[in-house]
Amino acid sequence: MIKVLIFLLLQQAEKVRATWSVTFENPDHCALKGTSVEFKCSYSYPEDESVRETAWFKGMLEDDTWKREDDTGHYYFWFDTNKYGRRSKKSVHLSVTELKASIRPIRVRAGDRVTLECTTTCQNHRTIWFRDGRRVMELEFHAQTEHAGNYSCTIEGLNSLQSDPVALDVLYSPLNVSIEVSGSGPLLVGSSVTLTCRSAANPAADTFTWWYRRDVSNSSLQLQEGSGQVLSISSVELTHTGAYICQAGNPMGQSRSAQVLLTVEDTGGTAGGVKAFTFLDVFFIYLD
Incomplete structure (x- = not known):
């Protein structure tokens, strides 16, 4: 409910004027719900009378009772003298609005x-x-x-x-596509490895494709390795050594990650592990 602050300008008319009057400074108000508003008025009365009480009323007078449902509406000023009670013929109108x-x-x-x-x-x-x-x-x-x-x-x-609040939903194809590799340290023959394709997208990426290239130096030789956000190899072999790339897509489009190099170590101790790098001049991360 809006808070109404009532102010009276107690400026009596010259007492030579034996008239009744009420003047509103601003008869039309508009206020935002939850704020406050001020009503101001001045009034006059005959010189042989004195004011005993003043009040503001809003709504309709029914059965000697003022009815009001909310703050929007017409407000009337009333004052009582030692002889009579008077109510303003005109009113202040208040409109309460929301954004x-x-x-x-x-x-x-x-x-x-x-x-x-x-x-x-x-x-x-x-x-x-x-x-x-x-x-x-x-x-x-x-x-x-x-x-x-x-x-x-x-x-x-x-x-x-x-x-x-109103929500703005921005749809876009996968961004920042990357591969997350489980575990750390040497990747041994017979061990397992899991590759997870991560991306930022709206709606979330719902199609994934994995690509494998054994010859890292030849970007044209690629084989589709699988689909799904997670690529799991339960028992790695030396032939799993190579570069892996994931592609994430949604209805807005698709994007590929930088390639991640898996190097499998045999029982003879050949150096192995995981390396992530790109030939697109983006970044280099070595996790040996």
């Missing part, structure tokens, strides 16, 4: 244009936006992965009173 945040569209592909709109029935108010609690400066932008989140708007200066 509504909207995003068009709410689900987009990366690169699509997005528009933010904050609506309220109150006029001449500057609205501001937040995404996951952080200020947003642009109301139109081309969506990228970092734009996904919950958006809300508010009136400038009233940051504690925000609209209900």
Whole structure:
């Protein structure tokens, strides 16, 4: 419920004017739900009377009782003198509004244009936006992965009173595809190894393809090794030595990882292990 603060300008008219009057400083108010609003008025009365009580009423007078359901509506001023009681013929009207945040569209592909709109029935108010609690400066932008989140708007200066959040969903193909290798140290003949394909995607990657290349120096020689997010080799052999690549895909597209080199060590102690590197000039990680 909105908090209504009532202020009276106790400026009596010149007592030579034996008239009744009530003047409102601003007869039309619009306020955001949860904030406060001030009503101000001045009034006059005959010089031979004195004011004993003042009050504000809202709603309709029914059976000598003022009925009100919410804060929106007309407010009347009343004052009682030692002779009469008077109620203003005119009123102050208060409109209570809430903020509504909207995003068009709410689900987009990366690169699509997005528009933010904050609506309220109150006029001449500057609205501001937040995404996951952080200020947003642009109301139109081309969506990228970092734009996904919950958006809300508010009136400038009233940051504690925000609209209900609206989620922006940004769809994109797999990014940062990588291979996670179980275990560490030498990879011995007869041991097991598990390769897991990781990626960031929306929606989550749902198709995976594994590629194997024994001759690391020849990028054209590739064999499809399997499918599924996890590639498990229960008993490795020397022939499993080579470069492994995973490809992750979703309805938005697909991407491949950098290759990971598995080197299998035989019982004679030939050096072995796991190396991850790429020929695409991205990064080099050695895990020997």
